[in-house]
Amino acid sequence: MLERARELDTADPLADYRDRFDLPEGVIYLDGNSLGALPKTTPDRLAQVIGEEWGHDLIKSWNTADWISLPQRVGGKIAPLIGAQSHEVIVADSVSVNLFKLISAALAMNPGRKVILSEPGNFPTDLYMIQGLEKQGLATQRLAARDALVDALDEDVALLLLTHVHYKTGEKHDMASLTKAAHEAGALVLWDLSHTGGAMPVELNECAADFAVGCGYKYLNGGPGAPAYAFVAERHHEALEQPLSGWMGHAQPFAFDDDYQPAPGVDRLLCGTAPILSVAALEEGVDLVAEIGVDRLWEKSRALSEFFRECLSEAGVKLDLVSPEDAYHRGSQLSFRHEDAYALCQALIARGVIGDFRAPDVLRLGFAPAYLRFEDMAETARHLAEVLESGEWRQAEFSERAAVT
Structure with missing residues (x-):
């Protein structure tokens, strides 16, 4: 052989x-x-960010090196890899934090419904985030086996939360059919692409997905603890409300207003200041995957x-x-x-x-x-x-x- x-x-x-x-x-x-x-390009890129942009230009690099728009720029590069428009994806925080934001947003968009439906054996952080909201009295977790998910969708389900490719077995869900079934039941859908993005084609918009999250350190080669990304379909941008209303998600963060006003579109998913070194490293991996x-x-x-x-x-x-x-x-x-x-x-x-x-x-x-x-x-x-x-x-x-x- x-x-x-x-x-x-x-x-x-x-x-x-x-x-x-x-x-x-x-x-x-x-x-x-x-x-x-x-x-191989990542060490040189980080050396540039550290030595030139941070070391020499200091705070000016938020403008001269365009650090300020790095989350949007890298998110826009990830978008075509997952079947999304560039303004629907942003790099921010971790998968866990983005799950919390988007589960909360889905609950707010589906008043009167509190059930988050998932499957036993899903990646733990997905379930833990549901359970954290459940302890606050904001959500109710419901688990159903893969072949029983469609039957478990009823008028109480606000959100179907699934990992597209199972982390342990590698089994892939039928994104299109499950999204369609959830919508027919009046539920929204959040896909975890952590074992998908950068490895295989995904068509979020073609499947009419509502939300998605994914990590940057696996197939996107962004480095240990690389930032995650989040997708919100354009049709939900105006209605999107997330609970971590940090200053970078403000419509005018440098106005320093006392009262929060969300930024337009997916930018409102931002919370704190972006980790520039990590996002810069992620961009090298994303560029390489996109080239291939x-x-x-x-x-x-x-x-x-x-x-x-x-x-x-x-x-x-x-x-x-x-x-x-x-x-x-x-x-x-x-x-x-x-x-x-x-x-x-x-x-x-x-x-x-x-x-x-x-x-x-x-x-x-x-x-x-x-x-x-x-x-x-x-x-x-x-x-x-x-x-x-x-x-x-x-x-x-x-x-x-x-x-x-």
């Missing part, structure tokens, strides 16, 4: 982009769905994951696949169930193959096609076969590894 992998790499139209990332020698990085690799093109990334992602499954079969590796069989129904990852998945993951890391573990028993491998090769797939399958056959994952003692998103 290694020879075939190298033939596929030679024919890969995205192969040259691997050199645009700073990747450690001897490492196969299959954790890009938790933290994307470092674009999401459609091409998605095509290669599917090819990588299917080739990896072929390699596993060729190597005689039998693991319980918990991701959908059909590549079109899953995100850019494959997840496998194994009773000792944590130890198995650690054994692979010791060999330089970095995937991750999801409790209680899932080995998750993320495919970031901008910098992964078909050769990496063949080598990972070889390592996995050797680890399972040798039993080294049983023998080694592993220190606990933090589980990141």
Whole structure:
């Protein structure tokens, strides 16, 4: 399979982009769905912001370097990657904070309804934000299994909150049909794109989505703790009210009025001052993803994951696949169930193959096609076969590894 992998790499139209990332020698990085690799342009960009814009121009850079509009500018660049208009997306805060803002906004836009519908096993922060509002008496959480979500939509549901691609299994929701069903029930819809944005095509406007959030540190390669982004459909801009009415979300922040007046459109989602270094780093990753093109990334992602499954079969590796069989129904990852998945993951890391573990028993491998090769797939399958056959994952003692998103 290694020879075939190298033939596929030679024919890969995205192969040259691997050199645009700073990747450690001897490492196969299959954790890009938790933290994307470092674009080689990012250190120079940050050095410019630190040394020239901050160090030399100081406060003038809010104007001369246009720091003030950086959240809008980078949001506008993310917009076409998720099927939105440039003025519908803004970079701000974290996914968790943006969830809180938009859940609250949806409740205010749907008076008389308090139920937030989601599914058990959704990413914890999505559920925790619902529960936080529930403790304040502002919302009621309702959970329904995937195949029961449509039936759970009734006149009490204000908002359907779902993650487009499930963080653990990689299973993808049908955004268009679920959004349509929610609207028919009088509910709004908020999509979490954290495992989608920058990895696969999304058509928020085509699907008539109301709101969306997503993170910047996974497939957008914005760096650890990179700011998130938020989408609000243009039709909701006037009605949008969010509870974190910070000064940067004011219509005239430098008028320093005592009373809050929301900025027009999606700008009202801003709260405090933008973290300029972090947003500047995110812009480098977004620019690179936009240059490559999401459609091409998605095509290669599917090819990588299917080739990896072929390699596993060729190597005689039998693991319980918990991701959908059909590549079109899953995100850019494959997840496998194994009773000792944590130890198995650690054994692979010791060999330089970095995937991750999801409790209680899932080995998750993320495919970031901008910098992964078909050769990496063949080598990972070889390592996995050797680890399972040798039993080294049983023998080694592993220190606990933090589980990141």
